[in-house]
Amino acid sequence: xxxxxxxxxxxxxxxxxxxxxxxxxxxxxxxxxxxxxxxxxxxxxxxxxxxxxxxxxxxxxxxxxxxxxxxxxxxxxxxxxxxxxxxxxxxxxxxxxxxxxxxxxxxxxxxxxxxxxxxxxxxxxxxxxxxxxxxxxxxxxxxxxxxxxxxxxxxxxxxxxxxxxxxxxxxxxxxxxxxxxxxxxxxxxxxxxxxxxxxxxxxxxxxxxxxxxxxxxxxxxxxxxxxxxxxxxxxxxxxxxxxxxxxxxxxxxxxxxxxxxxxxxxxxxxxxxxxxxxxxxxxxxxxxxxxxxxxxxxxxxxxxxxxxxxxxxxxxxxxxxxxxxxxxxxxxxxxxxxxxxxxxxxxxxxxxxxxxxxxxxxxxxxxxxxxxxxxxxxxxxxxxxxxxxxxxxxxxxxxxxxxxxxxxxxxxxxxxxxxxxxxxxxxxxxxxxxxxxxxxxxxxxxxxxx
Amino acid sequence: xxxxxxxxxxxxxxxxxxxxxxxxxxxxxxxxxxxxxxxxxxxxxxxxxxxxxxxxxxxxxxxxxxxxxxxxxxxxxxxxxxxxxxxxxxxxxxxxxxxxxxxxxxxxxxxxxxxxxxxxxxxxxxxxxxxxxxxxxxxxxxxxxxxxxxxxxxxxxxxxxxxxxxxxxxxxxxxxxxxxxxxxxxxxxxxxxxxxxxxxxxxxxxxxxxxxxxxxxxxxxxxxxxxxxxxxxxxxxxxxxxxxxxxxxxxxxxxxxxxxxxxxxxxxxxxxxxxxxxxxxxxxxxxxxxxxxxxxxxxxxxxxxxxxxxxxxxxxxxxxxxxxxxxxxxxxxxxxxxxxxxxxxxxxxxxxxxxxxxxxxxxxxxxxxxxxxxxxxxxxxxxxxxxxxxxxxxxxx
Numbered sequence: 001x002x003x004x005x006x007x008x009x010x011x012x013x014x015x016x017x018x019x020x021x022x023x024x025x026x027x028x029x030x031x032x033x034x035x036x037x038x039x040x041x042x043x044x045x046x047x048x049x050x051x052x053x054x055x056x057x058x059x060x061x062x063x064x065x066x067x068x069x070x071x072x073x074x075x076x077x078x079x080x081x082x083x084x085x086x087x088x089x090x091x092x093x094x095x096x097x098x099x100x101x102x103x104x105x106x107x108x109x110x111x112x113x114x115x116x117x118x119x120x121x122x123x124x125x126x127x128x129x130x131x132x133x134x135x136x137x138x139x140x141x142x143x144x145x146x147x148x149x150x151x152x153x154x155x156x157x158x159x160x161x162x163x164x165x166x167x168x169x170x171x172x173x174x175x176x177x178x179x180x181x182x183x184x185x186x187x188x189x190x191x192x193x194x195x196x197x198x199x200x201x202x203x204x205x206x207x208x209x210x211x212x213x214x215x216x217x218x219x220x221x222x223x224x225x226x227x228x229x230x231x232x233x234x235x236x237x238x239x240x241x242x243x244x245x246x247x248x249x250x251x252x253x254x255x256x257x258x259x260x261x262x263x264x265x266x267x268x269x270x271x272x273x274x275x276x277x278x279x280x281x282x283x284x285x286x287x288x289x290x291x292x293x294x295x296x297x298x299x300x301x302x303x304x305x306x307x308x309x310x311x312x313x314x315x316x317x318x319x320x321x322x323x324x325x326x327x328x329x330x331x332x333x334x335x336x337x338x339x340x341x342x343x344x345x346x347x348x349x350x351x352x353x354x355x356x357x358x359x360x361x362x363x364x365x366x367x368x369x370x371x372x373x374x375x376x377x378x379x380x381x382x383x384x385x386x387x388x389x390x391x392x393x394x395x396x397x398x399x400x401x402x403x404x405x406x407x408x409x410x411x412x413x414x415x416x417x418x419x420x421x422x423x424x425x426x427x428x429x430x431x432x433x434x435x436x437x438x439x440x441x442x443x444x445x446x447x448x449x450x
Numbered sequence: 451x452x453x454x455x456x457x458x459x460x461x462x463x464x465x466x467x468x469x470x471x472x473x474x475x476x477x478x479x480x481x482x483x484x485x486x487x488x489x490x491x492x493x494x495x496x497x498x499x500x501x502x503x504x505x506x507x508x509x510x511x512x513x514x515x516x517x518x519x520x521x522x523x524x525x526x527x528x529x530x531x532x533x534x535x536x537x538x539x540x541x542x543x544x545x546x547x548x549x550x551x552x553x554x555x556x557x558x559x560x561x562x563x564x565x566x567x568x569x570x571x572x573x574x575x576x577x578x579x580x581x582x583x584x585x586x587x588x589x590x591x592x593x594x595x596x597x598x599x600x601x602x603x604x605x606x607x608x609x610x611x612x613x614x615x616x617x618x619x620x621x622x623x624x625x626x627x628x629x630x631x632x633x634x635x636x637x638x639x640x641x642x643x644x645x646x647x648x649x650x651x652x653x654x655x656x657x658x659x660x661x662x663x664x665x666x667x668x669x670x671x672x673x674x675x676x677x678x679x680x681x682x683x684x685x686x687x688x689x690x691x692x693x694x695x696x697x698x699x700x701x702x703x704x705x706x707x708x709x710x711x712x713x714x715x716x717x718x719x720x721x722x723x724x725x726x727x728x729x730x731x732x733x734x735x736x737x738x739x740x741x742x743x744x745x746x747x748x749x750x751x752x753x754x755x756x757x758x759x760x761x762x763x764x765x766x767x768x769x770x771x772x773x774x775x776x777x778x779x780x781x782x783x784x785x786x787x788x789x790x791x792x793x794x795x796x797x798x799x800x801x802x803x804x805x806x807x808x809x810x811x812x813x814x815x816x817x818x819x820x821x822x823x824x825x826x827x828x829x830x831x832x833x834x835x836x837x838x839x840x841x842x843x844x845x846x847x
Contacts, residue, residue, distance in 0.1 A: 002646055005637065005639055005640035053663070053667055053668070054667065054674065055671065069663075069664065069667035069671040073663050073667050142781055143781030143782060144777050144781070148758040149704055149705075149763055149764075151700060151763050153700050153763070153765075154698050154700050154764055155765055156698070157766060157767040157768070158765040159773075160769070161618070162696070162767045163767050164770075165607075167608070171696065172767045173615065173688070174689070175608075175615060175617045176617070176661065177664060177665070181661075182660070182661040186632045187628065190628065191455075191480075193632065194455035194808075195808075197455065197635065197638055197639045198457070198808055200639065200642055201642070204807055207804075207806040207807075208804070208806075209804040215628075215802060217776075217779065218802055220618075220621075221517070221798075222500060222512050222619070223770040224773055224799045225513075225516050226770065227770035227773070228774045228797055230500060230502075232770075233769050233771055239615065241593075241594075242499070243499065247593070247595055249595065249599065249604065249615075250613070251613070258614055260593075260595045260596055260599040260604070262593040325591065326590075326592060326596050327591075328597075328599045330600075333605065333662065333665040333667075333668050334669045334675040336602060336659065336666065337669055337670065340585075341586050344584065344585035344586060345582055347653075347656050347659065364666075364670075367633075367656075368653055368654075368660045369630065369656075370582070370583075370651040371633070371650060372563065373646055373648040373649075428672065428673065428674055435610060438605075438677030439677075440672075440674050441669070441675075444669055444672070445673075448669075448670055
C-alpha cells in the first residue's frame with residue numbers, strides 16, 4: 001500500500017470539545033502522529049459531564065474518563081500526553097514538543113496563548129516553519145465579539161442558521177447538534193493541507209486563524225447576497241424547497257418512521273401520480289404546473305401524508321427512486337448500522353480496543369470521503385488519559401527516569417484526571433419513558449456482532 | 451502581492467451545483483488557478499435563485515455569482531468528440547479536477563478517472579455526489595432534504611410528535627464543498643510529496659452523517675437511538691423570544707447559575723426548583739416562563755454584551771440583513787467588494803479563515819458564460835480565432 005498522505009507529520013493537538021479535536025482525529029486517519037495534550041486537572045470535556053455521550057453498556061467502569069462514546073469517536077488514532085500548561089514546567093515541555101512538531105492546534109480564548117507566550121510569534125521562535133491553527137468562537141482580532149464566550153449551540157443562532165431553520169410560521173430553530181463545530185473541523189483540515197503543501201514548497205509555516213462564527217455565516221452565502229442586493233430577509237420554510245414542489249418529510253409505516261421526497265419537474269410529478277395510482281391527480285389542473293403545486297403545497301402535503309403512511313420507508317424510497325424521484329428515509333442512529341449502502345461504502349468502522357481497556361469492539365464513523373489509491377481507516381482507538389506520557393517525554397524528549405518520576409509526583413503529568421465528574425447515566429428504559437432517547441434495543445451487541 | 455497557499459495548482463471545475471462550485475472556489479480563494487468549464491448553455495447553478503434584483507438572467511444568479519468567485523470560465527460540450535478531445539488536452543495541464551456528475555456519467559464519455567489518469571498520472575480528481583461513487587444507492591437521485599434524512603441529522607432535528615426538520619438553505623451542499631476541499635488539499639499535499647494522484651470520492655450524505663457523533667455512537671455503545679427534543683420544557687439551548695427578536699442561552703462555559711439568574715434579573719431562578727440540571731429539567735416549563743417573562747421587554751442587543759461580560763454562553767438569532775451589517779464580520783474583513791461586468795459592484799461573503807502568510811485574496815468576479823474562451827482555446831491550446839467561431843457554430847463551446 002502507498003504511504004498515507006500525512007505519514008511523518010507530527011501534530012500537537014492542545015484542543016478541547018469537538019471542532020479541532022475532530023480535525024485531529026481526521027489527521028490521524030490520514031497518517032499523522034497526533035499528540036493530544038490535556039491538563040491533569042483539565043481533561044477534555046468530552047471525557048466528563050454532559051458532552052461525554054454514552055458509555056459502553058451504559059456503565060462508567062473504573063476508568064470512566066477513558067470510556068465515553070463522544071471522546072472515543074473524536075479522538076481516535078491519537079496519542080495522549082497530560083501536561084499542566086498552567087505550570088511553567090509544563091509549558092517548557094510543550095515548547096520542547098513544538099520544536100519537533102509540524103503543526104500545533106489550540107482553541108484557547110485569544111488571550112490565553114498570548115499570556116503564556118505561546119502565540120504564533122513566540123512559537124515561530126521555537127520552530128520557524130511551524131503551522132499554528134487557532135480556533136475560537138468569533139476569531140482573533142479587535143472585533144467587538146472576539147472575546148465573547150461561544151459554543152456551537154449559541155452560535156447556531158448568531159451565525160444565522162436558526163433564522164432560516166424551523167417549521168413554517170414557527171420559532172427559529174436549532175437543528176442537529178453542534179453543527180458549526182464541524183465546519184471549523186473541516187476548515188482546519190482544508191487549511192492544514194494547504195499550509196503543509198505551501199511549507200513543502202517554500203519552507204515557510206504560518207498561522208491559521210479560524211472563527212467558527214465566520215465559517216457558519218459562509219454556509220448561508222446566498223441568503224446574505226439576497227439580503228445585500230435585494231433587501232430580503234430569508235426566513236423559515238420548513239422542509240419545503242424554495243421553488244420545487246412538492247417536497248417534504250412524510251410519515252411511513254411504524255412508530256416515528258419518515259420518508260423524504262422532492263419533486264423537481266412535471267415529469268416527476270406525473271411519475272409520482274402514477275406511483276400513487278392517482279391518474280385523477282395527474283390530470284387535475286389544480287396541480288398541473290410547477291407554480292400551481294408550489295401554491296397548493298399544503299394540500300399536496302395532506303395527500304402525500306395519507307399515501308406514504310401505508311409504506312415501509314425503505315420500500316417507498318426504492319419505489320420512488322425507481323420512478324426517478326429523489327427520495328430517502330429518515331435514518332436514525334440505529335438504522336445506519338444496518339443500511340446496505342453505508343455497509344457497502346465502509347463508512348462505519350469496527351475498532352477493537354486492547355483487552356486492558358475493557359471496551360471490546362465498537363463501531364465508529366470513518367470519514368465522508370474515500371481516497372482511491374491510499375485507502376484510509378481509523379488506525380487505533382482513542383487513547384487512555386496520559387497513556388503515552390512515558391514514551392513521549394522519555395523517548396521523544398529524552399527525559400531521564402528520575403525527572404519523569406518528579407513530574408508525576410508534582411502532578412504536572414498524570415494518568416487520572418484530578419477534576420471532572422463522569423457524565424450522567426440513566427437506565428435506558430427510563431430514558432425512553434422520559435423522551436430522552438427514542439428507543440432502546442437490549443440486543444444491540446448480538447445484532448452488531450460486538 | 452502575497453502568494454496563495456495553493457499557488458501553482460491548476461484546477462478544472464466541471465461542477466454545476468453548489469457543492470462542487472464551493473469546493474473549487476475555496477481552492478481558488480487560497481491561490482489555485484481555477485477554470486470553470488460549463489456546457490454551452492451554462493452550468494445549471496446559473497438557473498438557481500435568488501437573482502440579482504429578481505431578474506432571472508443567466509449572469510445574475512446569486513448562488514452562481516458567489517460560488518464562482520476567483521475563477522476563470524470557458525464553455526465546453528463534453529457530449530461531443532471534439533469537446534472531449536479538448537478536455538483531454540486541458541487535463542494534461544492541471545493538477546486537479548472537481549466534478550459532481552452522477553457517478554458513471556464521465557465514464558460514459560470516456561472520461562473516467564482511470565482514463566484521465568493515463569493522460570496525467572498525478573491527477574487528483576475530486577468527485578462530490580449525494581451518495582458517493584459506489585454502493586447500491588450511488589445512482590439514486592439526491593436532493594438536499596434527502597441528504598439530511600439519510601445523514602441522520604433529521605432524526606434529531608425538530609420536535610417529537612412533529613415531522614423531522616431539515617436545515618434551512620443548502621448547507622449540506624456547502625458541507626460537501628468544504629469537506630471535499632479539505633480532502634483535496636490533503637491529496638494535493640501527497641501529490642506534491644510523492645507524485646501520487648488519486649480520486650477523492652466525497653459523499654454529501656456521509657458529510658452530513660459525519661457530524662452526528664453522539665447520534666451514531668449511542669447504538670453501538672449501549673443500544674439507544676437518539677431522538678428529537680420534546681416540544682415543551684426548558685428551551686435553554688433553543689431560541690426564546692425577547693422584545694426585538696430571539697435569544698439563546700446555554701449553561702456551562704465560565705458562568706455559574708447565579709450569573710444567568712443575574713442576567714435575567716429574576717430572583718425566582720435562584721429557587722431550589724431550578725437549583726441544578728435535574729431540577730431544571732423537571733421544571734422546564736416553569737423555567738421558560740420565568741425567563742421569557744423577564745426578557746419580553748428587553749432587546750437582544752442589550753442582553754448580548756451583558757451576557758458576554760458575565761461569561762455566559764449566549765447568542766442572538768441574527769437575520770441575513772443583520773449579518774450583512776455585523777461589526778464582528780467587518781473587523782474580520784469577511785465581506786469584500788467586487789465589480790462584476792453585468793451586475794456591477796456587489797459585496798460578497800468571502801473569507802473562510804485567515805492564513806497569515808498566504809491570505810485570502812479576491813482577484814476576480816465570477817466568470818460570465820464563456821468569458822475566457824479565447825484565452826483558453828486560442829492563447830492556451832493554440833487554435834485560431836476562426837476555429838473558435840467554428841466551434842461556437844458547432845455547439846462545442
